[in-house]
Amino acid sequence: MPSPYNLEVEYNCSECRVRAERLFCNMSEETVGTLDTVKFTGLYPKGSLLFVEGEEPRGVFILCSGRVKLTTSSTEGKTLIVKIAEPGEVLGASATILNKPYEVSAETIEPSQLNFIKRDDFMKFLVGNAEACMHTAQQLSEKYHSAQREIRSLGLSQTTSEKLARLLLDWSEKGGEQTTKGVRIKVLLTHEEIAQMIGTTRETVTRLLSDFRRRKLIEVKGSSLFIIAKPALENMVSV
């Protein structure tokens, strides 16, 4: 079946084959049926802005496939990437529940499928369905948990190399692939974006990566990055 952006699309949550793996979506047939009646499926190309920091909450997005970059910016124009959201995450839930402005901006960095639920519908869904409410609470707990990790990393790291090492280790755990040369990571972000993830500058990232290469901690081949000396990297992080 031809579909836009080379994306395999599932318009119907009840028939979604990956539902069981998704923390939020893994709910009873009945609840998912209700979900199907209020959601709007959308396909977004890379670079779509789902919502912007400061905007009044219109509702929530459930990320079905693809990846979404969550960012926040200072008045000076400096940008921090708070998180790269993965499939299964619910975006904008806290702002929607509190009816306060979105606290981050969300932008797709790959072609993505998202299900949108309008604020009113979402609130009714939560109030009327204990299971949905519970799963939302879980989802929010997850988000708080990961925010907490971010705070630790930003606040307790002494040096920038520590933060970079930590980021690489995080990546190797999440999306790493074991090879004979160590874990391979696909680096899909530019140095600029990596810098925005750890709160530093593009130049510093470039320099640190060269430094890591020189010290044989990592190896870079195109967009592949190999973790050669994992223990050494682990020694650098104290958080």
Place this chain on the structure above:
Amino acid sequence: MPSPYNLEVEYNCSECRVRAERLFCNMSEETVGTLDTVKFTGLYPKGSLLFVEGEEPRGVFILCSGRVKLTTSSTEGKTLIVKIAEPGEVLGASATILNKPYEVSAETIEPSQLNFIKRDDFMKFLVGNAEACMHTAQQLSEKYHSAQREIRSLGLSQTTSEKLARLLLDWSEKGGEQTTKGVRIKVLLTHEEIAQMIGTTRETVTRLLSDFRRRKLIEVKGSSLFIIAKPALENMVSV
């Protein structure tokens, strides 16, 4: 009525006079009745450890009165104060819901009253009571929101003075008292603790505060701190 630690204690949520002001506790009589049956009221002196980072979740604490310091530490012993919790907040909810280790440590910094709910009881309370679940979701949203603010501040601030200025402005908004000399803040933390709140060292805090004084931005009299030049402080922060 005499009570320990000079604390006015309310053993019964149903009769609590400040309940309506508390985001979480402001629930129907019925729900609060249920809450009363599962909670254990505790009084804690200053310095009590409620739970420790990494520990398996025993349950949640509802802060009735007093204040609680939430911290996280690096393996090197450096400590970051994530948040000072105020009455009405629920502590340990995300860890309890996910059944993952507490992500922060909680320590009272004043004599405090807290209601404890065991994990099993709390989960049953949520599943069986839509209102409680909804209020918990709200509470978690609040926590996520404030964590997000913290991330912004830590990740986007260029200089330490910016973070300190921001902290003072935050305080003046939350607990400030208008006087002819500008807003008065009661500083109840040591320089060491302030340093831990903004991720720097004690010496730097001391120096920055002296600097702010020299530049007539603030004035210090004992534990009172006056914000003399609020606009100047606001100009320093870009987050």
Place this chain on the structure above:
DNA sequence: GCAGCGGGGTGATGATCGTCACGATCACCG
């Protein structure tokens, strides 16, 4: 071809801030 652009590499320089070191105060207590 070549201009334009996004991305990466690198050097020079200076400000910031962590670290170490030492003193000064003040409260509390035997």
Place this chain on the structure above:
DNA sequence: CGGTGATCGTGACGATCATCACCCCGCTGC
């Protein structure tokens, strides 16, 4: 009243990193 510990003040020094500046490379469009 001297001792002890917590807190604050301050100087000296050096490492780290942001900033600016420039260059290189590969790609795209004309």
